Amino acid sequence: MSAEPDGIAPPPPGTGPSRSRRPPMWQVAAAGLAVAGAVTAAVLLSGSGGGTVEHSAPATAADGLRHTAVDASTGSCGRGWIRPKTGTQVFDLRNTGANATEVYLTDPHSGKVYGEVEGLAPGITRPMVVDLGSGSYAFKCLQEDTDAVTGPTVVVPGTVPRGPAAVPVTQHDLIPPTLAYQKWVGDRIGDLGRGVKALEADIDGGDLAAARRDWLSAHLVYERMGAAYGTFGDADGAINGTAARTPGAVQDPDFTGFHRIEYGLWHGASAASLRTPAAKLVGDVKALDDDWSQERMDPADMGLRAHEIVENAEQFELTGRTDYGSGTNLATARANLDGTKELLDRLNSLLVPRDPGAAKLTATLKRAEADLDAAHHGDTWTPLDRLAHDQRQRINADFGDLLEQLAPVAAIFDVRRTA
Structure with missing residues (x-):
């Protein structure tokens, strides 16, 4: 038995997905069009702190885009936008108030958001790039600590279709x-408990094939429970953790x-040597089951988790970094993907009215499932290193497409203030 399984790369840091904000759809659509540090001559400050912003005609800056200076304080929210036009442009938002503020560009009738800037500090100017x-x-x-203030309604003339937007x-x-998702996870933890007990019984009986x-x-x-890993806390590391890439780490x-037992089952370990790890796994799953009713998932994480599940699968499963000998990364x-679908199913009624790409996302998910299923043969899965080149390319492309289409989902479900 080798000191560590062949081909194992360093395990991912931490045991649960981290929460990182995805760029909103409207920022994705306009990405790359604004140049950092562009100078807008239209912004002239008088006084300091709570002073006012004087506005002149929109200017074309070094980035080639039309810039308009707009006040973002609650006392004069939206003041300065006086010559509206369609197209990709930049609003240079200046907070002349005393506290940090969030700024949204909205449809005043539907509430849809077309652009946003978060955490705009007092005295600071930041750009909002939009395609109007x-x-x-x-x-x-x-x-902060005040009611929302909506500025004057501005009508952009013409018949040009609007860009990406979503109701908050x-x-x-x-x-x-x-x-609903948390209840589904609780039911799956019960299934998991029965599964690990069957595994323990096989090992106790010496039937390593079973x-x-x-x-x-x-x-x-x-x-399949990927969206709950952050709520599992330390239990995730105990149940599904990986070994450090150091001699003897396994x-x-x-x-x-699971991965400790995987290493033993596929590296010639005896049943006797696996009894203690199997018993511990059973105990850890039972502890998770006992504690789950007291746990609370954060609703604000739901949309982001759909992206993170696929992102983690691409980073760790499709590279084989979590293979400890079974060659079942494609099964994982x-x-x-099953877990991603479960999550999206519960968000569907909120997602479909907000995301015009929802149907395309569903089709892409089905295509990825079919391409992975092609590597499933009865009780076995094709190991990564035995995939045909074109098969590997299709799977890689599927996951790349999914990540691109799930980025707007994460942005849509990023909780926003409305009042």
Whole structure:
């Protein structure tokens, strides 16, 4: 038995996905069009701190875009936009108030958001890049500890179609799907408990062939619950953690859970040597089950988790970084897609009215599932290093497309203030 499994790269830092904000759809659409540090001659300050902003005609800056200086304080929110036009342009937002503020460019009738700047500090100017079509718009300024203030409605003339936008999602909107998903996870933890007990019984009885089959079955149950890993906390590391890339790390007592047992089952370990890791896995899953009813998932994380599940699958499963000998990374990636679908199903009623790409996302998810299923043959899965070149290319492309289409989903479900 080697000191560590062949081809194992360093494990991912931490055990749960981190929460990082994705760029909104409107920023994605206009990405690359604004040049940092562009000078807008239209902004002239008088006084300091709470002073006013004087405005002149919109100017074309060094980035080649039309710039308009706009006040973002609650006292004069939206003042300065006096010559509206369609097209990609920059609003240079200046906060002349005393506190930090969020600024949205909205449709005053539907509430849809076309652009946003967060955490605009007092005395600071920051750009908002937008692609405007014809219609009515208004800036909304949401200063800390105060009610939202909506500026004057500005009508952009013409018949140009509007750019990307979405009605804001509130914390209240996300509570029902979060509770439904949390209940689904609780049911899966029960399935997981039964699965790891079957695995333990196989090992206790010395039937390692059955143990390898039941190991995969139980592991895939766990991998379908990707959106809950952050709530699992330390339990995730105990149940599904990886070993450090150092000599002898796989023998470290702190290396436990599915991957510890995987390493033994596919590297010639005896049943006797696997009884303690199997018993610990059963105990850790039971502890998770006992504690789950007291846990609370954060509704604000729901949309972002859909992106992170696929991102983690691409980074760790499609590279083989979590393979400890079973060669079942594609099975894990397929389970991750199941988990993504479960999450999206619960968000569907909120997503479809806000994302014109929802149908395309569903089709892409189905295509990725089919391409992974082509590597599934009865009880076995094709290892990554045995995939045909064109098959590997299709799977890589599927996951790249999914990540691109899930980025707007993460932005749509980033909770925003509305009042």
